[in-house]
Amino acid sequence: RAVGFHPRTDVFAVGSNSQILKICSLPRTQYTGNHAELMGTGLSHVY
Numbered sequence: 001r002a003v004g005f006h007p008r009t010d011v012f013a014v015g016s017n018s019q020i021l022k023i024c025s026l027p028r029t030q031y032t033g034n035h036a037e038l039m040g041t042g043l044s045h046v047y
Helices: none
Strands: 004-007 011-015 021-025 029-032 035-038 043-046
Touching: none
Parallel strands: none
Antiparallel strands: 004 011, 011 021, 029 035, 035 043
8 A cells, every 4th residue: 555645735645555546625724723523524633
């Protein structure tokens, strides 16, 4: 398996042993004060 991240965007590629390549995007974050909420997931992280 292999993973590659693009340095300027929120996309990454995941490859597997069965010759599958998936292009994925990271969830958007919304910064409010001292925490970030992952948009569309209902999860939040305090930094």
